[in-house]
Amino acid sequence: MKISSYTLLICLLTLTLSSYGQEEEEQKIKPKRTDNFIRMDGIRLGVDITRPFQSTWIKGDRKGMEFSAEMELRPNIYPVAEAGWEKFSLDQDFVNYNSSGPYIRFGINYNLLSAATKEEKDILYLGFRYGISFAKQEVSSYKIDNYWGPITGSFPSQNYQSQWFELVFGLTGEIFKNFYLGWSLRGKFNVIQKDFDLPPAFFNPGYGKAENSMNFDFSYSMFYTLPFEFGRNKKEKKQ
Amino acid sequence: MEKQGNYSMRQFFSLIMLILAITACEETFNNPPRSEVVAQVEFSSGAENPTPFISVYGVGQDSIWISQVQTLEFNLPLSSLASTSLVVLFDSIADTLTIVHDNTINYESVESGFYYEYWIKNISHTFNRIDSLIVLDSAVTQTWNENIKLYITDLPADTDTE
16 A cells, blocks of 8 residues: 555656646746736535545545535635545454544645636645544454454444644646546645544544554545635726 | 646546556455463473473363474463463373463554453462473563473383373
8 A cells, every 4th residue: 555655646746747847947937926816716616536435545445525615815825625524444354443524624725837817727736734533433343363262342432533734736627617627645644633542543534544643645526616706806807 | 738737637547547456456454463371391300301292272172272292382372361271281291281360452453453462470280290380471472482481300211102
């Protein structure tokens, strides 16, 4: 899993740095941004289509759903809210483990791509998120093989909370009017983790393995922009 | 810029599909670790003797733990109860070891599960072949190390070891 994570990271960085590199050269010529206008009027709503299929690349049964909302509050600055729910379960010979719960993230994206006109709505961004999850875990059964006979037992459900922050790098492109596709790479850093002696918290919804101080993740989302204009934009139009 | 963005996303999507195809494999899980008492054997006379054939089974158990293994070191399984009684045969001469212990359940991982570790509080034994014993390390953990040393008497000359 680690190997595939690093492979993914390297490949995606290679893919995107080429376009970013070109942009950087342009910025050297034009150090000051000229696209000081809001290009996305309205609120962009999104759904992460990778969340239901995480079991494909993660050990155990992990699935969930995630929705997002963002708007361009200032030119190239997009406050973002993401909310979701995830469950993780592992049912094997020795342990039957279940964890689930909701999570929410708040943060901001900063667009790196300059645009000549408002029609150029693609963004390449760096972002920051702060996430909070509320989870419940349970070891409904465990088994320890022993010469004297298997030892079985269970642990009651435990409620816990965790908090983390994320550094995000991504791209969102308009496929056709108001419809977007976008991906992001995320480095997640655990900040606060409520834990237990036995069994320790294993899975944080929205974050991943609780025992890791850092997790990598990626998302691939579909978006639709609810097209309405804000007061400030109307003023801009009048000008 | 729009074309470039769409092109990158197409590349990315293809890459994801490729990685998923590569990483989609059967899940495997490791067994949880085991904590066992490691026993060493030494002849109390200090004389050179042939290495004994050792068999071990638990009192009340149908299955044999070790069967006629010629060795000077072997492991003993402890139960989840407060004491464990085992019959140890040195060259077919049986002794009973009773180990009184504390048990602690430990977590290895969600993938491997749980396991027990033990703390030896007391050991008693019969004196057919075992002359005496000492506890070298009371902690019986998943990292096996010598816990007890059994001093046994020399094999009587007329004993059939087969």
